[in-house]
Amino acid sequence: MQHLSIIVPNGENNLSSIVGSYKIFSRANAIRKSKGQKERFKIELVGTSENVDFYDGLFTVKTHSHILGIKKTDLVIIPSLNHNYEKALKDNGPLIEWLIKQYKEGASIASICTGAFLLAATGLLNGKSCSTHWSVDTEFRQMFPRVDLKTDKLITDENGIYTNGGAFSFLNLIIYLIEKYYDRPTAIHCAKVFQIDLDRNLQSQFSIFNGHKKHDDTTVQQAQKYLEENYNDKISIESLSKKLNIERRTFDRRFIKATGITPLDYLQRVKIEAAKKSLENTRKTVNEVMYEVGYSDTKAFRTVFSRITGLSPNGYKSKYNKES
Incomplete structure (x- = not known):
């Protein structure tokens, strides 16, 4: 035994x-x-x-x-x-x-x-x-x-x-x-x-994306705030690094060190978290939600959504929206 x-x-x-x-x-x-x-x-x-x-x-x-x-x-x-x-x-x-x-x-x-x-x-x-x-x-x-x-x-x-x-x-x-x-x-x-x-x-x-805010890099915190407030716009990470007066490679390195993920992954997770809330609480279609969070490519949206949540957008809506 x-x-x-x-x-x-x-x-x-x-x-x-x-x-x-x-x-x-x-x-x-x-x-x-x-x-x-x-x-x-x-x-x-x-x-x-x-x-x-x-x-x-x-x-x-x-x-x-x-x-x-x-x-x-x-x-x-x-x-x-x-x-x-x-x-x-x-x-x-x-x-x-x-x-x-x-x-x-x-x-x-x-x-x-x-x-x-x-x-x-x-x-x-x-x-x-x-x-x-x-x-x-x-x-x-x-x-x-x-x-x-x-x-x-x-x-x-x-x-x-x-x-x-x-x-x-x-x-x-x-x-x-x-x-x-x-x-x-x-x-x-x-x-x-x-x-x-x-x-x-x-x-x-x-999971609920909480933004990995427990760090002391104020520049990265500014970047996080910008991404969270403007996620539905077309954001270029290259342009954001210039806006913050940081060379792109240095910006990526500092962002990863502070949050554990890249700026692009952070932006994607912010978008998908917003999409999840909309799919849970509204009657909007998947396409409407996709455009709302700043995606115009259906395949790209579904790929990123599935990678982050483990479910397709339609699958997520069916599971968590009681009206559906």
Whole structure:
């Protein structure tokens, strides 16, 4: 029997991702047992504290074992953290060291949502792809610049390290792991019992572009403001750089350093965010929305929209506009 360690970090964390992981893996074990097979995992909640309080003491999680009592584990799940990441990392130093040790000894590690901050603090994600909640894109990039962050992805799987996007999308990661460690029929059974959509692999359609404003480059901030206020006009990035008295190559470099994306990608994301809102809340056709946000080429608009959201404009409207 293999060992599954579901981490219960110190501090205010996300209770649902701990309980949800425990319940679904327990159900997968029960399915195997009902077929006369041995359970795949011994499942334990582990940490450095015997009890961890949640939501100002409204709930308390009692761990099964201290991490020092777990000499060898096969799969580790890190739940979503609170949003005070520096404090969370400081409060869980021994966990970070334990994760490094377990990975080096052959364990796989999966992080849920902002649990990626704890995983990234180990250095194990350096040079690897990673997903987390789209809303913390900027903070994560600033803290861990050596990680290849992909917030459009719902799940990443690389060298025994799994990460996933935000909030309740962790359920898709757990089903993914169930299929990997059990089998497809067990994953389907669990997905039906817990009513989880199978095979969803993007979180792009759920993201809200927030502009990556947490930086100190005032010139880039001016450029961002200009792009956001004039996105429906024909904007030349070359002309904008001249307007700001910056050589184009230098402008691109500074913009990428401050925001994590190019000025052109920023402009496209501003346009698509405006298009999404219009498709959600108005009766306008896709073509009307396209012209409204500054596109005149139908193919170009559909290509950019699909790349950023993971859905076609019509598909997005059908899904999120209740009148359609």
